Amino acid sequence: MIIKDEIDVKKLVGKRIREYRQKHKMSQEQLSEIIDIDSKHLSNIELGKNMPNPQLLLRIAIAFGIEIKELFEICHLLPDEELKKELLCIVEKLNGEQLRYVYKYIKSFVL
Numbered sequence: 001m002i003i004k005d006e007i008d009v010k011k012l013v014g015k016r017i018r019e020y021r022q023k024h025k026m027s028q029e030q031l032s033e034i035i036d037i038d039s040k041h042l043s044n045i046e047l048g049k050n051m052p053n054p055q056l057l058l059r060i061a062i063a064f065g066i067e068i069k070e071l072f073e074i075c076h077l078l079p080d081e082e083l084k085k086e087l088l089c090i091v092e093k094l095n096g097e098q099l100r101y102v103y104k105y106i107k108s109f110v111l
Helices: 009-021 028-034 039-047 056-063 068-072 079-090 096-110
Strands: none
Touching: 009 028, 009 039, 009 096, 028 056, 039 096, 056 068
């Protein structure tokens, strides 16, 4: 995966947490109560101002019924140019059969 130094991982993890919270139709107040933190602290995490410690990451993951690693699956949140570079790196590693399959799959979404 390509992540340049200027990409703020705290912001991306915060966006990922907000994404899960919204997917579960929770308010910040509801989630902060479940994970036992102040809603202002959760707001700062979602804004990328604070990075949750490992114990808090675990409580967040449990609240969403996921593994902690899923909170770090942030590639889809990268800027468009970074996503294009990432896709090109992936495509370069494909063999002929895989390349044809991926082409058909992507084409079905684009057209």
